[in-house]
Amino acid sequence: MRKWYKYWLDFEQQGVQRLSVDEDFSAHSKSMGGYKADPCCVSIQSFFSRFLQRNGVRHDCYDDFLQSHLKKNKKILSLASGRAANEAFLFQQGYCITCSDIEVPPIFYDVQKLFPGLAYKCLDILKTPASSRYDFIVALSLIYLFTDVQLKKAMTNIFQSLQDEGGGFMLDSAGSPDNFLAFVLHDFLLPVEIHARRWFAFFRKGKLPGLVVKHHGYRRTNSDIVKIAEESGFHISAQKDYCFLSEFRRSALLAKLLKSGSWVTRLFEKLGRSIPYVRMFYFKKSNVRRQDE
Numbered sequence: 001m002r003k004w005y006k007y008w009l010d011f012e013q014q015g016v017q018r019l020s021v022d023e024d025f026s027a028h029s030k031s032m033g034g035y036k037a038d039p040c041c042v043s044i045q046s047f048f049s050r051f052l053q054r055n056g057v058r059h060d061c062y063d064d065f066l067q068s069h070l071k072k073n074k075k076i077l078s079l080a081s082g083r084a085a086n087e088a089f090l091f092q093q094g095y096c097i098t099c100s101d102i103e104v105p106p107i108f109y110d111v112q113k114l115f116p117g118l119a120y121k122c123l124d125i126l127k128t129p130a131s132s133r134y135d136f137i138v139a140l141s142l143i144y145l146f147t148d149v150q151l152k153k154a155m156t157n158i159f160q161s162l163q164d165e166g167g168g169f170m171l172d173s174a175g176s177p178d179n180f181l182a183f184v185l186h187d188f189l190l191p192v193e194i195h196a197r198r199w200f201a202f203f204r205k206g207k208l209p210g211l212v213v214k215h216h217g218y219r220r221t222n223s224d225i226v227k228i229a230e231e232s233g234f235h236i237s238a239q240k241d242y243c244f245l246s247e248f249r250r251s252a253l254l255a256k257l258l259k260s261g262s263w264v265t266r267l268f269e270k271l272g273r274s275i276p277y278v279r280m281f282y283f284k285k286s287n288v289r290r291q292d293e
Contacts, residue, residue: 001148001224002178004186006216007194009201013210021215022145025102035083035105044092044114051085058278061242062086062140065280066170069238070095074135077161079125080142083107084118091118097138100130125154130161136168137161144174144217148228155232159285167285169234171225176247176275178219185275186219189251197252225281234283241279244272 010017022028029035040050052059063086070076072094078087081099088111090097099108100123108120123130126146130137137158143151158169176182194211202208226236248254248268258265 002183002219004144004175004216004219005191006214007191008212008214009194009198010210010212011201014208016211016213019212019214021217028145029082029105032082035107037106037110041107041110041114047111047114048085048089051083052089057243057246059086059089061278061280062172063089064242065240065282066090066138067093069168069170069282070136070138072096076136076138077130077134079123079137079139079158081120084111084120086140088115088118091115098134125157125161126150127157129157133161133163133167135163135166136170139169139171141172141174143171143225144219147218148224152228152232155229155234159233162285164285168237169229169283171281171283173220173222173225173279173281175217175219176277177221177279178224179221179274181271182219182247182275185247185251189253193252222279222281229281229283230286233286235286236281237284238282239280241273241276243277244269244275246272246277247275248272 022031038050040046067090070090074096076090076095076097078084078097078099079101081087081101082105084099087097087099092115097118099118099120101120102122102124104120104122112118112120121131125139139154139158143154146154155169159167162169176186198209198211222239229236245258245265245268248258248271254268258268
């Protein structure tokens with residue numbers, strides 16, 4: 001596990017501002033642009049256009065993996081659902097899915113009008129298992145916020161929230177793996193780029209803008225994730241990688257380079273297989289019951 005940082009310029013402030021990882025619902029909601037009521041909730045089409053199609057590549061990856069393993073006649077619980085866009089899409093496809101988060105966000109009351117019957121409950125998976133058991137539990141864009149201790153606690157509670165027979169847990173890593181190429185990109189190239197942009201702005205405008213350094217979360221290898229899952233009573237059933245160019249596009253330099261020709265894209269697609277943006281995992285309850293159950 002390695003700390004993962006993001007950087008941006010703040011032209012309204014000066015100096016360096018360091019932000020900690022989101023530790024509660026309010027902080028994460030702010031990082032995600034807020035979960036307040038949104039005008040896009042006037043129709044299903046505008047809701048999906050606003051919150052799914054804008055991030056269509058990632059959504060398509062989630063959808064491909066989830067619909068390959070979920071079953072429509074089984075009870076599904078989604079953790080950290082937020083605006084519940086992915087969940088609403090699955091619900092529209094006929095899946096029996098329940099949303100959950102630490103708090104029910106204000107936008108959901110408008111979402112529920114578009115999707116009558118879609119339920120949302122309050123659940124902090126770090127503190128307690130779900131009040132009833134499910135056949136499948138899904139966690140999208142969540143575990144990067146957790147330390148190893150927190151992830152182990154969450155997986156233990158997820159284990160206890162699943163049916164004993166055939167219970168399955170699906171998650172995405174919510175970021176590239178912790179390896180050398182990811183280190184070069186996130187811990188060297190991106191910081192160098194943001195500092196270069198900052199000083200370029202100074203020479204152009206005569207004022208040095210502020211720099212925000214945000215502890216975004218944690219990067220892990222596949223082995224790190226699988227090990228914690230196995231310690232929590234699961235075994236790996238399926239794993240698939242997607243989005244091999246997305247991490248490179250975080251860099252302004254590499255994003256520009258990717259537009260220079262198809263051969264460059266093919267080259268970076270091969271390199272990107274070692275730092276996929278989306279890594280999906282499907283864990284099942286192990287046959288041997290844990291001793292503490």
